Amino acid sequence: MAAVLVAQFLSALADNALLFGTLALMKHELYPEWTEPMLQEFFVVAFILLAPFSGPMADSWPKGRVMLLSNCLKMLGALGILSGVNPFVAYGIVGIGAAAYSPAKYGILSELTTPDRLVQANGLMEASTIAAILIGAIVGGILADWNVLGSLGVVTGCYGLAAIANLFIPRLAAAHALERVSFLPMIKDFGRAFRKLNAVPDARFSVAGTSLFWGAGSTMRFLLIAWTPIALGIANNREPAFLNAVVAIGIVVGAGIAGKAVTLQNVNRALGGGILLGLAVCALSSITDVHIAYFVLIVVGVAGGFFVVPLNALLQEKGHETVGAGHAVAVQNGVENLTMLIMLGIYTALSRSGVGVLAMVAGFGSFLSLAILCLWLFRVKKQRERAQQSQPRLS
Numbered sequence: 001m002a003a004v005l006v007a008q009f010l011s012a013l014a015d016n017a018l019l020f021g022t023l024a025l026m027k028h029e030l031y032p033e034w035t036e037p038m039l040q041e042f043f044v045v046a047f048i049l050l051a052p053f054s055g056p057m058a059d060s061w062p063k064g065r066v067m068l069l070s071n072c073l074k075m076l077g078a079l080g081i082l083s084g085v086n087p088f089v090a091y092g093i094v095g096i097g098a099a100a101y102s103p104a105k106y107g108i109l110s111e112l113t114t115p116d117r118l119v120q121a122n123g124l125m126e127a128s129t130i131a132a133i134l135i136g137a138i139v140g141g142i143l144a145d146w147n148v149l150g151s152l153g154v155v156t157g158c159y160g161l162a163a164i165a166n167l168f169i170p171r172l173a174a175a176h177a178l179e180r181v182s183f184l185p186m187i188k189d190f191g192r193a194f195r196k197l198n199a200v201p202d203a204r205f206s207v208a209g210t211s212l213f214w215g216a217g218s219t220m221r222f223l224l225i226a227w228t229p230i231a232l233g234i235a236n237n238r239e240p241a242f243l244n245a246v247v248a249i250g251i252v253v254g255a256g257i258a259g260k261a262v263t264l265q266n267v268n269r270a271l272g273g274g275i276l277l278g279l280a281v282c283a284l285s286s287i288t289d290v291h292i293a294y295f296v297l298i299v300v301g302v303a304g305g306f307f308v309v310p311l312n313a314l315l316q317e318k319g320h321e322t323v324g325a326g327h328a329v330a331v332q333n334g335v336e337n338l339t340m341l342i343m344l345g346i347y348t349a350l351s352r353s354g355v356g357v358l359a360m361v362a363g364f365g366s367f368l369s370l371a372i373l374c375l376w377l378f379r380v381k382k383q384r385e386r387a388q389q390s391q392p393r394l395s
Helices: 002-028 033-060 063-082 087-107 115-146 148-166 183-198 201-232 238-261 267-286 290-322 325-352 357-390
Strands: none
Touching: 002 033, 002 063, 002 087, 002 115, 002 148, 002 238, 033 087, 033 183, 033 201, 033 325, 063 087, 063 148, 087 325, 115 148, 115 238, 115 290, 183 201, 183 290, 183 325, 201 238, 201 267, 201 290, 201 325, 201 357, 238 267, 238 290, 267 290, 267 357, 290 325, 325 357
8 A cells, every 4th residue: 555655646737737747838838728628638538538448458457557657658748848849749648648557556556455454545645645745746837847858857856766666566466467569359358347347326426526526636736827917916827826826735634534424334524525616616715805716616625535535436336246346436437527528628627708707606516516416316316215215014
């Protein structure tokens, strides 16, 4: 677990510093502002296209070695951006590495720990990830204001260190060895895994909830970048990075609270955090004071961490019982990143058409709260129906 957490920390730190460094590079090279979310879309497309293959690869190879290969691909993409390769193409290469990395990093948790400690293991993973997001955002923003190419060089070095840390992960046996590698059977296998997971109510609920969270999170990052100069009158690279870092602090706290207060048996508690998350985002539309903004964004983070960590643990447990944890996370990644692509596409279209940032923030937060409330009501309804069906009938 120590090696996994160190590797994850370094890799996630580099991921987040890379985003701010690349955005600063695009500003320096005078790319239009509405193209900034497209950078993330190139990253996300890799997850969607590789979803049928990343899960089987994670389950058929030792997961520590999958993580090693993935970090090497990320390092190659960062080197490309540093060397002047088209930033969208190079960032897409980083996305390929991240797509292969994700099922392995989450799938390995169910192999290193027991079901009763899986929520705690997820809490450690999320805490490590969000701490890396926190530091990576701050470092990325500061370095981007200091020297754009220097920030990209630091990122490349972090990916190299993460790859070295991967070498210390125990070489675990493959969860589901493949007899042969063939693209069409792997696509069919992904389809079967998707249908099998979709037939499990808990897995379906988890994927829906985490997809909303990560779709919202990817959009929120760019909304904050656009919102900061409009609402707070601050136009440097550091302040949006600091605001994203504050959200990360909140998520660490929320993940810790979830690890203590939520189990797989009472996972519905997490949905309250999702509703609060949307309401807090909505509140940002009327805020002009930077100190109040920091407080509200901490609330956003705490609510988000409390919401997403139990849902991740629930999916890993149900996935481990049915199709394998790697397959389950790959299906989750496919749906989550399709949701990200849709939300980012809508945001890009609204931004290009001239819709005001404050209006988008208010609408976005309201949509998020309403969607999670509907998810909660639907789940409670289905649970009651199943409970009634399972009761013995009197003759």
